[in-house]
Amino acid sequence: MTIYDNFYVYAPVSGQITALDYYCGDGYHPRNYENVSPIDIGGGGGGSLIFKASSNVKSIHIGHWSLCSGYGSPWSDGVYVELYSAEGTPYWAKFGAVYYGHVANRAAESWPNYNGSSVTLGTVPSSCPCGVCYNPCCEGDDCWCTPICDPCNCCYQGAHSHFELRNDSPVSSVNPNLYCGKQMYAGDSSSWVYKWQVAIG
Numbered sequence: 001m002t003i004y005d006n007f008y009v010y011a012p013v014s015g016q017i018t019a020l021d022y023y024c025g026d027g028y029h030p031r032n033y034e035n036v037s038p039i040d041i042g043g044g045g046g047g048s049l050i051f052k053a054s055s056n057v058k059s060i061h062i063g064h065w066s067l068c069s070g071y072g073s074p075w076s077d078g079v080y081v082e083l084y085s086a087e088g089t090p091y092w093a094k095f096g097a098v099y100y101g102h103v104a105n106r107a108a109e110s111w112p113n114y115n116g117s118s119v120t121l122g123t124v125p126s127s128c129p130c131g132v133c134y135n136p137c138c139e140g141d142d143c144w145c146t147p148i149c150d151p152c153n154c155c156y157q158g159a160h161s162h163f164e165l166r167n168d169s170p171v172s173s174v175n176p177n178l179y180c181g182k183q184m185y186a187g188d189s190s191s192w193v194y195k196w197q198v199a200i201g
């Protein structure tokens with residue numbers, strides 16, 4: 001008989017949800033590399049961005065990635081976290097990944113691994129250039145960017161944390177109780193954001 005366990009990832013910052021698949025009260029919420037289920041949590045500028053998962057996540061791998069942003073670094077800097085159900089990041093225990101965008105003071109890429117279920121990924125950028133039109137990067141399949149001429153409105157929303165599920169994360173789901181304006185609390189297990197149900201034996 002196959003045994004399953006549920007693994008959870010919690011909010012990395014405290015604040016209100018300002019976007020799910022769509023911006024709250026607005027258009028399509030961009031995502032990267034065919035990832036799915038993006039979420040924005042507003043506010044938190046200058047504060048820590050903390051990855052926290054349920055304690056049955058036994059190790060993680062941290063990598064760097066770049067996302068399209070007309071504002072450049074650090075808005076275009078990202079950190080992804082791969083999750084494992086065993087210590088030491090053995091390949092067979094990897095079950096999913098979360099991509100975080102707009103990360104200042106990024107944590108170093110980790111090899112071979114980081115044992116545990118929580119780590120600080122960096123900080124949330126608190127400001128961006130004002131009053132300038134940018135012609136954002138536009139590469140690969142994710143060519144959603146249009147020129148940004150909306151001064152002093154960083155990434156549409158001001159300081160926020162953006163994160164999304166890697167498209168190949170199997171058997172993952174998003175908390176169905178999330179909604180625009182919902183107050184989230186960093187690391188709060190009662191309002192998890194992503195869940196995986198994984199066979200562990």
Ligand SMILES: [Zn+2]
Pocket residue numbers: 019029030038039040161162163
């Ligand atoms: Zn976003």
